[in-house]
Amino acid sequence: MGDAVPFWRAVLDAAKDQRGGKLDIDLSGAKVVDGAIMSLLVELRAELARRGVSSKLVGASHEVEPIVQLYEKTEDKAADGSAKSTPRVGLVERVGRGTGAVADAARRLVVFTGELAFSVFGVFRKPRRTDLGRIPLLVAQAGTDGLPIVLLLNFLVGVVMAYQSSNALRLYGANVYVSDLVGISVTRELCPLMTAIIMSGRSGAAFAAELGTMTVQEELDALRTIGLSPQRWLVVPRVAALVLVAPVLTLLGDVMAVSGGGAVAALSLSIGPRAYLSELRGSVLPSDVWTGLVKSAVFGAAIAFIGCQQGFATTGGASGVGRRTTAAVVTSLFTIVFIDTGMTVFFRVFGK
Amino acid sequence: MITVKDLTVGWSGNPVLEHASFEVEGGEIFAILGRSGSGKSTLFRFLVGLEEPLAGSIELRGVGAPRLVGGKPTFGVMFQGGALFGDMTVGENVALPLEIWTQLPRQAVLAIARGKLRLVGLEAAKDKLPSDLSGGMLKRAAIARAMALEPSLLFLDEPSSGLDPVTSAELDALMVTLCRSLGVTVVVVTHDLGSILGIVDRAIVLDRAEKRIVATGSPAELQKSQDRRVHAFFSRTVEPSGKS
Numbered sequence: 263m264g265d266a267v268p269f270w271r272a273v274l275d276a277a278k279d280q281r282g283g284k285l286d287i288d289l290s291g292a293k294v295v296d297g298a299i300m301s302l303l304v305e306l307r308a309e310l311a312r313r314g315v316s317s318k319l320v321g322a323s324h325e326v327e328p329i330v331q332l333y334e335k336t337e338d339k340a341a342d343g344s345a346k347s348t349p350r351v352g353l354v355e356r357v358g359r360g361t362g363a364v365a366d367a368a369r370r371l372v373v374f375t376g377e378l379a380f381s382v383f384g385v386f387r388k389p390r391r392t393d394l395g396r397i398p399l400l401v402a403q404a405g406t407d408g409l410p411i412v413l414l415l416n417f418l419v420g421v422v423m424a425y426q427s428s429n430a431l432r433l434y435g436a437n438v439y440v441s442d443l444v445g446i447s448v449t450r451e452l453c454p455l456m457t458a459i460i461m462s463g464r465s466g467a468a469f470a471a472e473l474g475t476m477t478v479q480e481e482l483d484a485l486r487t488i489g490l491s492p493q494r495w496l497v498v499p500r501v502a503a504l505v506l507v508a509p510v511l512t513l514l515g516d517v518m519a520v521s522g523g524g525a526v527a528a529l530s531l532s533i534g535p536r537a538y539l540s541e542l543r544g545s546v547l548p549s550d551v552w553t554g555l556v557k558s559a560v561f562g563a564a565i566a567f568i569g570c571q572q573g574f575a576t577t578g579g580a581s582g583v584g585r586r587t588t589a590a591v592v593t594s595l596f597t598i599v600f601i602d603t604g605m606t607v608f609f610r611v612f613g614k
Numbered sequence: 615m616i617t618v619k620d621l622t623v624g625w626s627g628n629p630v631l632e633h634a635s636f637e638v639e640g641g642e643i644f645a646i647l648g649r650s651g652s653g654k655s656t657l658f659r660f661l662v663g664l665e666e667p668l669a670g671s672i673e674l675r676g677v678g679a680p681r682l683v684g685g686k687p688t689f690g691v692m693f694q695g696g697a698l699f700g701d702m703t704v705g706e707n708v709a710l711p712l713e714i715w716t717q718l719p720r721q722a723v724l725a726i727a728r729g730k731l732r733l734v735g736l737e738a739a740k741d742k743l744p745s746d747l748s749g750g751m752l753k754r755a756a757i758a759r760a761m762a763l764e765p766s767l768l769f770l771d772e773p774s775s776g777l778d779p780v781t782s783a784e785l786d787a788l789m790v791t792l793c794r795s796l797g798v799t800v801v802v803v804t805h806d807l808g809s810i811l812g813i814v815d816r817a818i819v820l821d822r823a824e825k826r827i828v829a830t831g832s833p834a835e836l837q838k839s840q841d842r843r844v845h846a847f848f849s850r851t852v853e854p855s856g857k858s
Contacts, residue, residue, distance in 0.1 A: 391714060
């Protein structure tokens with residue numbers, strides 16, 4: 263194979279002006295010919311044939327003859343392959359295929375949503391057909407395993423919020439209002455969002471990967487042949503787990519975030535803990551807290567739904583699982599922000 | 615036991631098998647044979663109710679197409695890779711159908727599961743996870759799970775794929791035991807002739823180019839077939855046209 267490059271240049275050079283007629287390729291000088299050289303010769307003969315040149319391999323020695331015969335048998339397939347090369351797909355066809363793919367994805371999403379809704383009602387009628395015993399384990403994985411990072415990141419969110427606002431507040435002598443700013447923003451928006459983002463990356467991705475693997479290994483089909491609905495057996499417990507866990511994590515995150523803000527208030531704004539907490543109690547209403555908790559529960563349901571739906575839609579083996587896991591995280595993040603916008607407007611309009 | 619009439623299966627605009635008609639008698643071992651890409655596994659999915667046919671009908675015991683989910687399974691299925699649930703032990707996998715579809719107490723469920731595993735020679739593996747099992751053990755465990763509810767009909771998808779000849783022979787012997795001793799009708803999808811011809815009662819041969827059944831009969835009848843495609847399949851040769 264090390265001689266392939268100069269060899270290829272040499273034969274192309276010799277054949278470049280050939281049009282029609284006959285050409286013999288003399289192998290008598292070749293003591294050893296390997297598969298790479300033979301493959302190049304087959305390609306050369308196919309190109310010559312397209313130009314109307316009839317060619318033959320001649321003079322092959324006794325040692326070289328077997329490999330020449332072997333590759334000559336593949337020449338028909340090489341000629342067929344080049345003649346039947348895949349035609350380029352036009353723009354209109356690509357748009358059509360893309361539209362069809364979107365429509366198909368939308369159809370599968372609607373079917374999945376409907377089956378899940380049906381399954382949720384079915385849980386109360388026949389709870390044995392739901393893997394309810396899995397919920398504590400899922401709560402532990404999504405909740406306790408994720409707690410350290412949720413606490414740390416929300417603490418840092420509180421720190422950042424207080425720091426970013428400290429200059430402006432100090433300018434107007436409004437230092438004490440740092441607790442209002444931190445308290446209301448983290449309870450209503452930032453902690454639910456940050457907790458959801460973390461859960462999306464941990465739990466949403468995990469659900470997509472796990473269920474995607476089950477899909478490609480036919481385990482979902484096996485569930486169906488046992489008479490179990492995969493939505494009821496697998497998806498309902500996961501949605502329930504995240505709906506339970508998300509508000510709890512958010513509430514703990516709220517505590518850490520206001521603590522972070524309090525630390526900055528004490529160190530940078532000379533606001534002591536007592537003054538900070540007193541102002542906090544006056545500014546943050548219960549409605550601010552439960553607004554954030556309701557958002558969290560909705561985010562949790564959406565993350566679980568999307569992770570499971572992407573897992574169920576997996577095709578294409580291990581690479582498909584990877585693609586769907588990534589899609590689950592990206593789609594969850596987009597959906598969370600979308601839902602947050604809608605719920606924020608809703609709560610403001612209806613006075614909460 | 616199974617009646618298939620004028621069945622066309624595949625996906626919209628792309629049928630892989632057309633106008634297929636055949637019957638499977640109760641108590642026999644029936645094979646669906648054909649080369650790779652001939653539609654065997656697709657037909658399998660339609661027979662067990664995982665997909666809807668494009669045309670035609672399938673009847674199980676004269677009562678219409680198999681209906682999954684929502685009702686107690688009337689047959690058992692073994693998938694090509696076993697499809698055991700990875701987060702459950704082998705014993706829990708086998709016990710699951712019993713827990714869902716019977717009112718038996720837990721102790722009885724576990725005893726029956728152990729009995730099924732004993733039948734397939736895997737009682738010692740009941741506490742292992744599927745990831746700890748070899749290929750042959752996975753398939754035997756999957757058969758035990760498929761037999762949990764005492765079905766009279768069993769579907770097996772490529773049971774010998776990925777197995778060495780000895781393990782494959784053990785699985786064949788198990789199929790014969792299930793059929794002859796327990797009266798289970800066994801429908802096997804396979805392309806492994808060496809394994810299946812010694813045990814099967816009747817078979818059909820699918821052809822991928824023509825997208826239809828090209829032969830039906832006992833192994834002896836099929837091996838004597840004058841049809842060039844059937845002959846090429848059974849003699850494991852390239853067809854006279856040079857296509858392989």
